[in-house]
Amino acid sequence: MTDANAFDAVLDAIRFTADGLVPAIAQAEGSGEILMMAWMNRDAVVETLTTGRVCYWSRSRGGLWRKGETSGQVQRLKDFRVDCDGDTLLLVVEQDGVACHTGRRSCFYRAWRDGTLEVIQEVETDPSVLYGHQGHSHG
Amino acid sequence: MTDANAFDAVLDAIRFTADGLVPAIAQAEGSGEILMMAWMNRDAVVETLTTGRVCYWSRSRGGLWRKGETSGQVQRLKDFRVDCDGDTLLLVVEQDGVACHTGRRSCFYRAWRDGTLEVIQEVETDPSVLYGHQGHSHG
Numbered sequence: 001m002t003d004a005n006a007f008d009a010v011l012d013a014i015r016f017t018a019d020g021l022v023p024a025i026a027q028a029e030g031s032g033e034i035l036m037m038a039w040m041n042r043d044a045v046v047e048t049l050t051t052g053r054v055c056y057w058s059r060s061r062g063g064l065w066r067k068g069e070t071s072g073q074v075q076r077l078k079d080f081r082v083d084c085d086g087d088t089l090l091l092v093v094e095q096d097g098v099a100c101h102t103g104r105r106s107c108f109y110r111a112w113r114d115g116t117l118e119v120i121q122e123v124e125t126d127p128s129v130l131y132g133h134q135g136h137s138h139g
Numbered sequence: 140m141t142d143a144n145a146f147d148a149v150l151d152a153i154r155f156t157a158d159g160l161v162p163a164i165a166q167a168e169g170s171g172e173i174l175m176m177a178w179m180n181r182d183a184v185v186e187t188l189t190t191g192r193v194c195y196w197s198r199s200r201g202g203l204w205r206k207g208e209t210s211g212q213v214q215r216l217k218d219f220r221v222d223c224d225g226d227t228l229l230l231v232v233e234q235d236g237v238a239c240h241t242g243r244r245s246c247f248y249r250a251w252r253d254g255t256l257e258v259i260q261e262v263e264t265d266p267s268v269l270y271g272h273q274g275h276s277h278g
Binding site for chain 2: 010013031033079080081082083084100101102109115
């Protein structure tokens with residue numbers, strides 16, 4: 001049983017959107033690499049702080065998204081930060097494997113160079129290994 | 140004169156919200172510290188890539204927000220990245236002084252520790268020095 005009141009201090013500090021969501025940036029502990037940005041609702045915040053495993057809200061699926069539940073690429077929470085306005089979260093995480101559904105470590109693998117968007121990070125894990133052959137977009 | 144077409148490749152890759160905005164994460168070059176998250180519209184993206192000085196869209200003021208135009212705390216663009224879905228940007232920047240309007244280096248200065256939100260970063264610059272005594276919330 002989780003005592004929901006235990007999280008009042010942090011939930012009160014977060015300014016959720018009209019849809020009840022807040023953007024959360026995931027940063028790798030140690031390297032400092034930005035892995036991804038996704039959204040959380042109140043339940044996702046409470047579950048993440050309770051379990052220490054990062055849980056987002058999937059806007060496309062309309063449900064809690066326990067990162068790694070399909071792919072195995074779990075994020076373990078190391079630090080949970082709130083910005084000055086309370087409208088963005090920063091999650092410092094230990095990432096199992098890769099964060100991106102394309103099989104790359106980070107979702108931010110395209111960079112603006114010499115007038116084009118260039119791919120600057122290689123695929124480390126074949127997405128078909130992560131998701132089977134169903135073709136999930138996230139997990 | 141800027142050739143707007145020169146930026147078609149990047150603008151086409153970005154999925155702006157219905158309001159015409161996209162969240163942009165600012166990360167300090169070198170240290171990798173996450174400084175802030177703010178929003179850009181198409182004009183802000185084009186101006187940032189053209190000038191090399193980061194320009195956001197201020198949702199509260201409803202106008203372009205040339206970071207540092209009031210405070211002097213300019214961000215120089217070092218790398219501009221787009222995520223897999225095109226719905227978030229990552230700006231690697233060289234930050235003059237502090238990023239946060241509270242006078243702290245980063246906006247993410249509150250961390251969840253032992254059941255409370257704890258301030259983990261000191262004020263480096265008195266906000267009254269950054270903004271005079273008018274009390275701006277951002278700049």
